[in-house]
Amino acid sequence: MLRLIPLGGLGEIGLNMMVVECGEDRLVIDAGLMFPEDYMLGVDFAIPDTAYLRAAGGRLLGVILTHAHEDHIGALPFLLREAAVPVFGTGFTLGMAAQRLAEFETAATADFQRVEPGRPLALGPFRIDFLPVGHSVIDGVGLAIDTPEGLVVHTGDFKLSPVAEGGGTDTQAFARLGERGVLALLSDSTNVEREGWSLPDERIRENFARIFRDSLGRIIVALFASNIARIQMIVDLARRAGRKVVISGRNIEASAEVARSLGRLVIPHGTELSLELVPDWDEQELVVITTGSQGEPMSAIARMAAGTHKQLRIRPGDTVVLSSKFIPGNERAIAKIIDNLYRRGAEVVYEKISEIHASGHAYREELREMIRLTRPAHFVPVHGEYRHLVLHARLAREAGVPPERVLLAENGEVIEFAGGRGRLAGRVPTGRLLVDGKGVGDVGRAVLKERRLLSEEGVVAVTMALDEETGIVTYGPEIVSRGVVFETATGHLLQDAHCVVLEVVEEIPPGTPQRVERLRQRIQGALREYFYFTIGRRPVILPFIMEM
């Protein structure tokens, strides 16, 4: 019996993790993080809860990484802390994973094993083939997993439209799997809402070539640090245009270094320039490649837009290209940067007004083609929010997969295969653990609710001391607020709050049973009412009453 158990990524974008299980033998595909949603105040990111793996015991044979994006490798340090198992991936993927581990000081313990398309991996009852797939990162692979119950194909993140540098999806390899017979296809649902085919990278190159042709000043390109193929594209265009290339930014320098060490990024001698030389270099002979295309406030692009970047001051004649998708939630930060770049006189090229980015995820016709190539007996949509999974399941039915063999599962739902037939078979516990600073999972619903209240209303703390015997106020009330109102307005408001507290003290005279506790509750209530009545807000009230 074969079981596929999604621990993340089926019901959200990110957090990707799939368990493949035969008896006591288990594989994990990907260990991804998820960037915080709006309600996860102060949280760095979320990772999948792997309680199931801990409880299951048995043999965890290893983790297989499909590609180097953080929503597929970002949770690796946490998984390896729990189980020191081998990690399998292609060269660039492992290079980036090693960097991720180093960030969390867990590199030393990792057993990395490099894999390659065409070199199958035998692991317990499984035999895994790695298939090249085109995506917005190099060295991505899909997986063909031979199991005792049949062949399971996992696309990873992929697209079929042509990508740069000849790194596209090996459709023939997928077609050959189809001929062998595929028990189940697990396919990337991210872009199922988009009709047709995704943009070929060639179009992006043409548009960049036009920018290089037309631009008389410096060209500054912001993109995702891991997008090596696009960096190479820009380097090639720069060389042809006789421009020097500056690669600037911690993350992008690191990922470029990994790619160069593997021979996947080639910057000819004499083409690269150090950032320090930018101020004095001829404008027409310069391209700066950097990050910040998502509006990250501390990024080089944000600092250039704000005029606080040391080496590079944006001026009329500069062309700034934001070469990436605007991820929902980041639009306002990105818009602010674009506005400020315009204010400084730069020409700005961005997704909305020019095709300078191509999605790395298959559109509807590509998804249909993947089903046509692999002709699976069962179909499982993966990597998407629930609506993406629903729409992808429908598309599979349209494409000819019998409805009862389209298995729409969410995180934790067990997909079981026996005798060539698949079905949903119960649930295992799953969840999202929030990572905040050094804490993993210690920020949950209650803490987030407190943070939300604090963020919207602020906090008022009241301290007061009472004489134990007479019950007379011997100190305070001292009242301090944060995040409630502007200081000059506070004076008067807090002075009146002072009277409100003293009125409560009079209402509950010395000798009242459980006086301190009753005072605490009444002060909280009275101040809440007072602030709501006067300013229409409900700050969090923290009363401290000491009897001594």
Add this chain to the structure above:
Amino acid sequence: MLRLIPLGGLGEIGLNMMVVECGEDRLVIDAGLMFPEDYMLGVDFAIPDTAYLRAAGGRLLGVILTHAHEDHIGALPFLLREAAVPVFGTGFTLGMAAQRLAEFETAATADFQRVEPGRPLALGPFRIDFLPVGHSVIDGVGLAIDTPEGLVVHTGDFKLSPVAEGGGTDTQAFARLGERGVLALLSDSTNVEREGWSLPDERIRENFARIFRDSLGRIIVALFASNIARIQMIVDLARRAGRKVVISGRNIEASAEVARSLGRLVIPHGTELSLELVPDWDEQELVVITTGSQGEPMSAIARMAAGTHKQLRIRPGDTVVLSSKFIPGNERAIAKIIDNLYRRGAEVVYEKISEIHASGHAYREELREMIRLTRPAHFVPVHGEYRHLVLHARLAREAGVPPERVLLAENGEVIEFAGGRGRLAGRVPTGRLLVDGKGVGDVGRAVLKERRLLSEEGVVAVTMALDEETGIVTYGPEIVSRGVVFETATGHLLQDAHCVVLEVVEEIPPGTPQRVERLRQRIQGALREYFYFTIGRRPVILPFIMEM
């Protein structure tokens, strides 16, 4: 001399307010609010700072409202509190404005004067003609303002592609202005990033007609409460399909009531049904029109998706249509609702997968056409973030307005016309006042920063009493946290924090000069370090130390 002074809307979406000034005579065009940006934690909305109007003195002749959207009328209650001037607008616009005033209990003081296209208004040195414009709300107008310096045309929010109910833009009227000679055109920049023409409403009707044809169960449509033309479209389709209409939701019932009283929304007798009858009504004979298309958490649609709506439980067979644009910042909330509707088995139709909404703002070719029609001597892009203004200014130059007569101004920049020539002439103070509960302007940069810190890191309050003579700790330290860590984890963490505080007390012995103040500072520092070291977070520390 004529001066145009933008107090809001030139540099942001929303907050629209433009002063038109001739000597001591002033008009205000629109008084709009702006919905809070991400950083405006806990804020309800922002309004333009009208300090300039207060300082300018002179005669404020009135406020002219171009249409009923909140980004054009939402700040009216605040403006009228400062200056009880007449308010001019068309029927529906005034009806909605009256409701807005009622929310803020300022209705009684308002002097509303209804205007109409074809009936010019004389106001001091100004003569104002109202021109019908098509937009996503009925009764919208553009303005042709005759001034001593020449004719100023303000488009309001508009589109040229055909709208439903024959309520489109009167292009001939604009062309006639062009023949008379336009000194300056002020035109809506919102959609300048979009190529071509906006979708005609007819396409929306066709897609709705298809939904009515194909749907076997209930149809539930969520849209903006003020979109009366679309409500009428759905009512008409419902009648033809033999379905009853339920209009549900406080805002939409109110705006429908305004429109009905003006004869602008016609729901034939017997077509409407009350919400209470929904549970028992035949599914195929029902259309529910409601709000919540932006994912508002307390909206009817959100409650239906969550399964907490009293009269309406979503079930397989239902079709839910979200008939509006997804405004950036709301996407995640909307996506959650879509996911939950799918989980309950509904069919969901939304912007990304079907054309069921048309923008109310002109696309590039429409903007070009407006310039062609009015042939202005000067061009001022309005209503947009800075990049929109820049792109619209460029488009005007492409369309033949001489570059030196394209006046790109931001909020507060004075646009001066004398002798037929316009120029930028200095600045007046402007700003955004944040409204939070009953407070206007008492939440500023400092308070928002405190809220941000509280929201990301939480708060820790420490209370301790010292004997005034011996310096010995007589109470505490008592430590309480909110929004920092989960309670079960807190116990141990706060116990150790206790020791940290006591160590500081030992370090600064009794008799140290300014001991309390030094203790306060050191405790703050030591706890900050302690929490950062142990959990990687920096909560706000509030120390209370009393000597008694």
